[in-house]
Amino acid sequence: MSLPTPTPTMRAVVTGASSGIGAALADGLARRGYSLILVARREDRLRELADRLSARHGVQADVRTVDLADRAERATLCDELAARDIGVLCNNAGFATYGDLATANPERERRQVELNSVAVHDLTLAVLPTMLARGAGAILITGSTAGNQPGPNNATYAASKAFANTLAESLHSELSGTGVQCTLLAPGPVRTEYAEVAEVPNLDRMVPGPLWVDADRVAAEAIVGMAAGRRRVVPGVFAKVQTVGGQYTPRALVGPILRTVYRKVT
Structure with missing residues (x-):
């Protein structure tokens, strides 16, 4: 498999593009010749990134300032994407919270579910029919x-x-043989603004420095994985250990261990 060939009308969509993995994904796709639709809440950062990518790679980069946790704003974007020639969709936006669920801010927790889960589902549904009709496309x-x-x-x-x-x-298995592919990017600790958004300033101390992975490396591996039609991309040794541990360690054992670890950051 390979990524669809860029055309003048085709766009690659990257959500959470204002920083971290999203910005790195946008750069990597622009380097491959894709014009872009960059989606995030921070317009100033998106426009700075769009100008830089256009100048560096000669592609068109459109900005969409959207709060994807807001259903009305998200619906407007979904309607646009459903009517556009979208070749690649990177569902990358998300954030985390830490602490006891019983004392958490219900609205912030709801927004987290909307962004991390519902928005991913909605955007995927918006672009998938056109990709299937074309017989080519990639979703990350x-x-x-x-x-x-x-x-x-x-x-x-x-x-x-x-x-x-x-x-x-x-979806990766469901799309087999259609020319459209879906790849999971499942990173562990990545050097981004994640801790700042999570409002947990001491989160960086949970994991030793050498075990963190750079956002540029994560994005590069993700794009290579998409191009190869891979089911899952897990960048870094620590993330691979986490994946194996999470899948095979008994829940009765891993739950109390992680409860102790996460309590240290709240």
Whole structure:
């Protein structure tokens, strides 16, 4: 398999494009000749990225300032994407919260589910029919190693990423033979603004420095994985260990361990 050949009308969509993995994915796709639709809430960052990619790679980069956790804003974007020639969709936007679910802000937890799960589902449904009619297309869903295991004190994030992980891998098999592919990107710790958005400043201390992976590396591996039609991309040794541990360690054992770990960051 390979990614669809870029054309003047085709676009690659990247959500969460204002920083981190999203910005790196946008750069990697622009380097391959894709014009882009960059989606995030921070317009200033999106426009700066769009200008840089256009100048560096000679592609068109359109900006869509959208709060994907807002159903009305998301619906407008979905309607646009359903009517456009979308060759690649990178469902990358997301955030996490930490702490006891019983004392969490219900609205922030709801927004997390909307962004990490429902928006991924909606955007995928918006672009999939056109991709199938064309017989070519690629969808990347950024899940997480956290979605492979229970996450006490990180419950909403773990649950929402479990949805993303399962959706991606299910769709990968469902699309076999259609010319359209879906790849799961399941990273572990990545150097981004993740901790800042999660409002947990000491999160970086949970994992030793050498075990963190750079966002550019994650994006590069993700794009290579999409181009190869891979089911799952897990960048970094630590993430691979997390994946195996999450899948095969008994829940009765891993739950209490992770509860102790996550309590240290809240």
